[in-house]
Amino acid sequence: SQQGEEDPQALSIQEGENATMNCSYKTSINNLQWYRQNSGRGLVHLILIRSNEREKHSGRLRVTLDTSKKSSSLLITASRAADTASYFCGKGGGADGLTFGKGTHLIIQP
Amino acid sequence: NAGVMQNPRHLVRRRGQEARLRCSPVKGHSHVYWYRQLPEEGLKFMVYLQKENIIDESGMPKERFSAEFPKEGPSILRIQQVVRGDSAAYFCASSPETGNGNTIYFGEGSWLTVV
Numbered sequence: 001s002q003q004g005e006e007d008p009q010a011l012s013i014q015e016g017e018n019a020t021m022n023c024s025y026k027t028s029i030n031n032l033q034w035y036r037q038n039s040g041r042g043l044v045h046l047i048l049i050r051s052n053e054r055e056k057h058s059g060r061l062r063v064t065l066d067t068s069k070k071s072s073s074l075l076i077t078a079s080r081a082a083d084t085a086s087y088f089c090g091k092g093g094g095a096d097g098l099t100f101g102k103g104t105h106l107i108i109q110p
Numbered sequence: 111n112a113g114v115m116q117n118p119r120h121l122v123r124r125r126g127q128e129a130r131l132r133c134s135p136v137k138g139h140s141h142v143y144w145y146r147q148l149p150e151e152g153l154k155f156m157v158y159l160q161k162e163n164i165i166d167e168s169g170m171p172k173e174r175f176s177a178e179f180p181k182e183g184p185s186i187l188r189i190q191q192v193v194r195g196d197s198a199a200y201f202c203a204s205s206p207e208t209g210n211g212n213t214i215y216f217g218e219g220s221w222l223t224v225v
Binding site for chain 1: 114116143145150151152153154155158201203205213214215216217218219221
């Protein structure tokens with residue numbers, strides 16, 4: 001099965017700063033999907049990036065994918081208190097949906 | 111267009127009882143996935159189903175756990191004779207097809223507490 005982890009495990013920044021979190025994987029993928037999870041809630045889909053794409057944007061979110069390094073990053077610009085959440089990357093490559101790590105817990109301090 | 115609907119949102123069971131979790135996928139989606147999340151952990155894949163078929167159950171414990179996705183009605187994750195270690199959040203997700211870049215949507219989860 002595909003393995004991979006998000007890092008850092010926890011990140012605390014000031015409101016207005018940019019937040020960057022990374023995701024690595026070991027085996028080949030055909031897509032990677034980033035999700036946000038607020039405490040006690042489900043996963044909200046943020047961005048899907050395919051293996052033949054290098055960068056995607058959605059509002060204040062920017063996702064990059066480097067298949068040679070088997071890594072992806074999620075950048076949140078101009079962070080807000082409401083961005084406080086856990087962020088997960090789901091690695092897709094087979095028939096069993098997505099594989100997740102433990103996520104990055106992001107805290108935005110006012 | 112309603113998203114993935116799960117119920118109950120919270121469920122308390124005594125050890126030895128049965129827990130039955132239901133999931134209605136996004137309308138038109140024929141692929142359903144179940145995941146389990148322990149506190150402070152990521153999501154662990156349990157089972158992948160299509161209508162009336164289990165495609166991959168490699169992540170599901172061999173005993174006490176079963177899943178189905180009948181032709182009509184929601185997908186059901188059933189846990190028999192629950193133990194304290196079954197306490198977790200169980201998430202259902204759905205997609206229109208598998209693989210190759212289709213977005214997978216998640217429900218709000220069912221939180222099971224075994225006392």
